Amino acid sequence: MKNLFKYREAWLLLAIAVVVGLISTRFPAFARPDNLAQVFNDTSILMILALGQMVVILTRGIDLSMAANLCFTGMVVAMLNAAYPGIPIPLLIVIALAVGLVLGAINGLLVWRLDIPSIVVTLGTLTIYRGATFVLSGGAWVNADQMSPAFIGFQRAVVAGIPVLSWVAIGVIALFFVLMTRTALGRSIYAAGVNPTAAVYAGINVGRTQFVAFCISGMISGLCGYLWISRYVIASVEVANGYELNIIAACVIGGVSIAGGIGSVGGAVLGALFLGIISNALPVINISPFWQMAISGSAIILAVVLNARGERRQGRIILKKAEAR
Amino acid sequence: MSDTPTPRRIPDRLDKPLKSAVFSWEALLVVVAVAIFIANSLASPYFLDPWSLSDLTFNFTEKAIVALAMALLIIAGEIDLSVAAIIALASTLMGMAVQVGVGTPGLVLIGIAVGLACGAFNGLLVTRLGLPSIVVTIGTMTLYRGIAFIILGDQAYKGYPSSFAFFGQGYVWWVVSFEVTLFLVAAAIYWALLHRTSFGRRIFAIGNNPVAAQFSGVRVGRTKFILFCLTGLMSGVAAILITSRLGSTRPSIAQGYELEIITMVVLGGVNILGGAGSIPGVVIAAFIMGLVTFGLGLLNVPGIVMSIFVGLLLIVVIALPIVWRRLRREKLA
Numbered sequence: 214m215k216n217l218f219k220y221r222e223a224w225l226l227l228a229i230a231v232v233v234g235l236i237s238t239r240f241p242a243f244a245r246p247d248n249l250a251q252v253f254n255d256t257s258i259l260m261i262l263a264l265g266q267m268v269v270i271l272t273r274g275i276d277l278s279m280a281a282n283l284c285f286t287g288m289v290v291a292m293l294n295a296a297y298p299g300i301p302i303p304l305l306i307v308i309a310l311a312v313g314l315v316l317g318a319i320n321g322l323l324v325w326r327l328d329i330p331s332i333v334v335t336l337g338t339l340t341i342y343r344g345a346t347f348v349l350s351g352g353a354w355v356n357a358d359q360m361s362p363a364f365i366g367f368q369r370a371v372v373a374g375i376p377v378l379s380w381v382a383i384g385v386i387a388l389f390f391v392l393m394t395r396t397a398l399g400r401s402i403y404a405a406g407v408n409p410t411a412a413v414y415a416g417i418n419v420g421r422t423q424f425v426a427f428c429i430s431g432m433i434s435g436l437c438g439y440l441w442i443s444r445y446v447i448a449s450v451e452v453a454n455g456y457e458l459n460i461i462a463a464c465v466i467g468g469v470s471i472a473g474g475i476g477s478v479g480g481a482v483l484g485a486l487f488l489g490i491i492s493n494a495l496p497v498i499n500i501s502p503f504w505q506m507a508i509s510g511s512a513i514i515l516a517v518v519l520n521a522r523g524e525r526r527q528g529r530i531i532l533k534k535a536e537a538r
Numbered sequence: 539m540s541d542t543p544t545p546r547r548i549p550d551r552l553d554k555p556l557k558s559a560v561f562s563w564e565a566l567l568v569v570v571a572v573a574i575f576i577a578n579s580l581a582s583p584y585f586l587d588p589w590s591l592s593d594l595t596f597n598f599t600e601k602a603i604v605a606l607a608m609a610l611l612i613i614a615g616e617i618d619l620s621v622a623a624i625i626a627l628a629s630t631l632m633g634m635a636v637q638v639g640v641g642t643p644g645l646v647l648i649g650i651a652v653g654l655a656c657g658a659f660n661g662l663l664v665t666r667l668g669l670p671s672i673v674v675t676i677g678t679m680t681l682y683r684g685i686a687f688i689i690l691g692d693q694a695y696k697g698y699p700s701s702f703a704f705f706g707q708g709y710v711w712w713v714v715s716f717e718v719t720l721f722l723v724a725a726a727i728y729w730a731l732l733h734r735t736s737f738g739r740r741i742f743a744i745g746n747n748p749v750a751a752q753f754s755g756v757r758v759g760r761t762k763f764i765l766f767c768l769t770g771l772m773s774g775v776a777a778i779l780i781t782s783r784l785g786s787t788r789p790s791i792a793q794g795y796e797l798e799i800i801t802m803v804v805l806g807g808v809n810i811l812g813g814a815g816s817i818p819g820v821v822i823a824a825f826i827m828g829l830v831t832f833g834l835g836l837l838n839v840p841g842i843v844m845s846i847f848v849g850l851l852l853i854v855v856i857a858l859p860i861v862w863r864r865l866r867r868e869k870l871a
Contacts, residue, residue, distance in 0.1 A: 337849040455793070471672055506680055507681055507684025510683075521667060
């Protein structure tokens with residue numbers, strides 16, 4: 214039991230349980246399985262995105278362009294669907310993955326080949342991708358009535374009691390779990406983040422690993438582009454504006470260290486779930502939705518403070534002592 | 539962020555031959571700025587007019603004022619993503635004060651005090667608790683803007699006193715606005731602070747190697763704390779200007795400014811990893827961004843398309859010297 218609480222995931226799970234417990238004392242319906250399944254479904258997209266972001270952060274990078282990539286890819290598939298309603302949904306998803314991959318690869322190439330810090334690269338591509346969405350659409354929206362029923366209905370179909378969207382999230386989580394813990398790529402992603410120099414001596418191409426990480430986050434953004442548009446049934450330039458910071462917030466709450474090398478699939482998922490539960494709970498307990506932002510902000514700060522206590526390294530402690538004197 | 543840290547050096551003022559001045563980052567920026575200026579005046583007949591050139595300054599001075607302090611912070615190896623949220627919170631609290639009848643001097647005081655307090659809170663979290671500033675300020679940006687949303691919801695504050703309008707709309711002399719005057723004065727102060735004082739040298743030392751700076755007797759934590767306070771203060775000043783210019787406050791005010799401000803700083807030649815940069819570079823970069831967006835605006839290019847140019851400008855200007863250096867190295871080898 215004591216060992217269990219060394220893990221951030223256990224603490225997060227406890228925090229989530231406490232929040233759910235507190236709410237259900239006043240509104241027992243909130244903790245009912247069907248409502249919790251609904252919350253999970255609502256948070257699916259954020260969870261998937263957080264996993265993509267986590268991979269980049271693990272390699273000491275950051276991807277600020279995820280929301281813009283999502284917006285662009287979403288517009289591409291929405292316009293394709295509006296123009297050619299006959300394109301089957303699986304093909305559209307493949308297209309979304311491919312478009313997202315290309316945008317992610319652009320980030321990755323700039324970081325890998327030109328050694329530009331990822332925060333600068335993705336700051337630039339963030340504005341470029343969103344601008345490109347405007348150029349592509351001419352500023353027009355794609356509305357629900359222009360989308361085919363299959364396009365909108367795909368993620369809402371219920372399979373074995375839960376919607377396809379939730380199944381997609383579960384599938385992606387499982388995939389990432391295997392990727393990060395059971396494959397050479399996953400381990401080299403951790404290695405490249407923990408100690409890049411040591412990783413090079415271990416035969417890992419750190420730059421290439423970062424490139425692959427950006428490709429992964431790009432594909433994830435592309436997938437979520439389709440999921441987002443078909444969920445909220447509107448494609449515009451404003452889609453997911455500013456959402457990149459929510460994704461990073463989910464990672465931070467989930468214990469992913471911004472310095473790289475530390476973080477887990479379970480943590481990122483629970484971090485996203487925590488934010489999802491808060492945003493779903495506020496209307497239930499009759500707090501104005503305008504409170505949500507301040508509450509997530511406080512949660513992020515609290516999470517960072519807690520993370521730092523777990524991560525402090527030996528060298529820093531010596532320095533801290535010197536500082537204290 | 540990248541695996542091979544770019545070489546950092548403390549710029550040495552004693553050794554500066556003419557050649558290095560000609561090939562400096564600032565010189566490159568000046569060339570870019572002049573090129574954009576000429577392109578603009580050829581593209582639109584309305585560009586070369588004192589009043590439109592004066593209008594041009596309004597769309598970047600507020601951001602540039604924050605960029606000055608942000609440059610110092612980034613040189614010291616930290617970052618503040620919460621600046622736009624500080625602007626929103628300061629503006630909201632000023633709006634609240636107007637409702638209870640606070641006059642112009644009181645409003646200015648509130649704007650500055652809120653900015654300073656928010657910056658100090660960031661600084662405390664980063665320096666006292668030793669937290670990474672990028673995540674701390676993602677947290678506080680959500681918190682500060684969240685508080686603005688709690689106070690205002692979907693409402694807006696209006697009814698600012700008419701004397702308050704001077705800061706964002708007034709002119710000091712002919713076409714020279716108060717905003718641009720304030721920006722130039724602030725730029726001169728920050729230039730002196732960074733390039734002519736021991737405090738400025740300490741900022742470079744911290745950015746190049748905080749551990750070495752610590753053991754050389756530089757109070758790293760305190761210096762960083764002061765820089766966070768300065769960034770908050772400048773955000774408060776920007777809040778006064780923007781609120782005065784718009785004459786109303788919504789909680790979504792200045793949304794997305796943080797990324798534009800950081801773009802300005804990086805475009806100005808400040809190393810995002812810390813340790814190098816200059817105030818003249820940032821000032822020229824601010825003018826470049828103003829020129830690009832205003833010139834494209836005269837040509838009826840929508841704002842969102844301009845952002846493509848700003849994003850491309852950022853990446854190309856950063857990438858060019860790297861590619862150039864690499865090509866030259868290959869030629870030598």
